[in-house]
Amino acid sequence: MKICISSIGQDLAAAVDPRFGRxxxxxIMDTETKAFECIDNAAAMSGGGAGTKAAQLVINKxxxxxxxxxxxxxAFTVLNTAGITIYTGVSGTVQEAVDMxxxxxxxxxxxxxxxxxxxxxxxxxxGI
Amino acid sequence: MIIAVAxxxxxxxxxxxxxxxxxxxxxxxxADCDVEEPNAAIFLRPVIDEKIPVTMLVPEVDETKCSGCGxxxxxxxxxxxxVLEKKVLIFPHMCHxxxxxxxxxxEQAITEKPREVGIIEKGMAGGMSFMQGILxxxxxxxxxxxxxxxxxxxxxxxxxxxxxxxxxCPVIETVRESDYCILVTEPTPFGLHDLQLAIATVRxxxxxxGVIINCAGIGDDAVETxxxxxxxxxxxxxxxxxxxxxxxxxxxxxxxxxxxLEQQFKNLYATIKTTxxxxx
Numbered sequence: 585m586k587i588c589i590s591s592i593g594q595d596l597a598a599a600v601d602p603r604f605g606r607x608x609x610x611x612i613m614d615t616e617t618k619a620f621e622c623i624d625n626a627a628a629m630s631g632g633g634a635g636t637k638a639a640q641l642v643i644n645k646x647x648x649x650x651x652x653x654x655x656x657x658x659a660f661t662v663l664n665t666a667g668i669t670i671y672t673g674v675s676g677t678v679q680e681a682v683d684m685x686x687x688x689x690x691x692x693x694x695x696x697x698x699x700x701x702x703x704x705x706x707x708x709x710x711g712i
Numbered sequence: 713m714i715i716a717v718a719x720x721x722x723x724x725x726x727x728x729x730x731x732x733x734x735x736x737x738x739x740x741x742x743a744d745c746d747v748e749e750p751n752a753a754i755f756l757r758p759v760i761d762e763k764i765p766v767t768m769l770v771p772e773v774d775e776t777k778c779s780g781c782g783x784x785x786x787x788x789x790x791x792x793x794x795v796l797e798k799k800v801l802i803f804p805h806m807c808h809x810x811x812x813x814x815x816x817x818x819e820q821a822i823t824e825k826p827r828e829v830g831i832i833e834k835g836m837a838g839g840m841s842f843m844q845g846i847l848x849x850x851x852x853x854x855x856x857x858x859x860x861x862x863x864x865x866x867x868x869x870x871x872x873x874x875x876x877x878x879x880x881c882p883v884i885e886t887v888r889e890s891d892y893c894i895l896v897t898e899p900t901p902f903g904l905h906d907l908q909l910a911i912a913t914v915r916x917x918x919x920x921x922g923v924i925i926n927c928a929g930i931g932d933d934a935v936e937t938x939x940x941x942x943x944x945x946x947x948x949x950x951x952x953x954x955x956x957x958x959x960x961x962x963x964x965x966x967x968x969x970x971x972x973l974e975q976q977f978k979n980l981y982a983t984i985k986t987t988x989x990x991x992x
Contacts, residue, residue: 633791633806640785640794658803662794665801 587685588612588642589678590652594622596679602653603703605635611678612645615686634703635659643668651681651690656703660696672697714871715984716745716890716919720910721903722877725896725926725950728960730874731755732967733894736977740840741869745886746876747830747845747857754963758837758844766845766857767826768809773800777821784813784822805852830857832864841869854882862889870981879913887914891988893921894947894980900931904938911944920991922947922984945987948980 590607601607613620627637639662649669671690717730744750782795792806814822830847845857875886897907922945929952959969
């Protein structure tokens with residue numbers, strides 16, 4: 585199956601990005617072959633709607649699970665509707681996250697774990 | 713004549729100034745544009761006789777017509793639509809009502825439906841014409857309500873706009889196309905910092921402006937030094953005075969508490985009028 589891990593860097597040694605919608609990058613991995621690709625998150629710097637845009641990006645990659653630190657309500661709704669399983673509270677390196685996922689120690693979440701705009705930094709964003 | 717009262721920093725005395733200026737003049741139309749928490753009514757005590765709902769047009773998708781091509785989601789600058797294989801998810805709170813998704817849809821599967829974001833209340837406060845916008849709690853779309861308020865202004869009157877704080881879209885919507893902007897600050901480092909942001913914003917909008925220092929006597933003289941160096945007119949100083957604060961806590965305007973300030977507000981308007989006429 586294909587999984588997505590929010591990542592700060594471009595390889596498996598990089599740290600998991602604690603934010604989903606405003607993660608810098610995503611590692612998309614095929615858990616059977618261990619082959620992976622890294623995609624930049626075009627939504628990371630958007631003024632608003634980063635969560636939904638990032639979710640669309642990930643859905644277009646046909647992943648079945650998302651591993652991240654925290655996820656907001658809009659991205660959660662999109663991924664959940666698309667039938668993607670969401671794992672939050674994930675930290676450490678991308679490789680460690682994959683190992684935990686494959687080892688079955690991660691628990692999927694049923695609700696969002698952050699408020700809208702929580703990952704923007706520099707205070708709550710407005711300007712809309 | 714449209715005069716906007718703005719600030720940068722919140723809580724510096726925008727409403728204090730706007731209300732007292734309005735009470736010192738005749739033929740005023742007052743509009744509270746701080747739609748997230750309008751509070752001028754506490755001081756002006758208007759009798760409201762009209763309530764107008766404010767709506768925005770947001771998309772609705774007919775899924776029997778949708779082919780799932782994703783063009784609407786691609787176009788949306790605010791990421792308010794997400795296209796899944798067999799379903800379009802719409803996030804109405806993120807929609808800015810541009811109508812682009814409806815126009816780009818090749819299947820004509822998208823129509824628009826109104827979404828209420830708040831109301832406008834109109835009435836009279838004594839001889840003063842009064843309006844305020846009230847944004848629904850939890851809704852982020854302040855700007856459309858301010859836009860609707862602005863469409864109901866009567867420029868033949870002295871229009872006084874009580875602006876939201878900050879420098880973002882709701883402030884721009886309030887201040888732009890005004891004849892003059894009063895920037896209210898307090899003489900503190902925080903006040904000065906946000907005043908500088910507000911000045912940069914108002915300059916960008918090409919609206920003539922001047923500064924009022926509220927709570928004069930606290931803090932330092934850095935705001936005055938800054939205004940002098942930047943050639944920004946310092947219009948007035950409202951003193952740091954316990955009686956004003958006590959009046960405020962009872963919902964009484966500054967000019968009600970200290971009637972000698974009324975003449976200063978009248979002079980303020982005369983100064984603004986001269987500036988506006990010289991600019992025009």
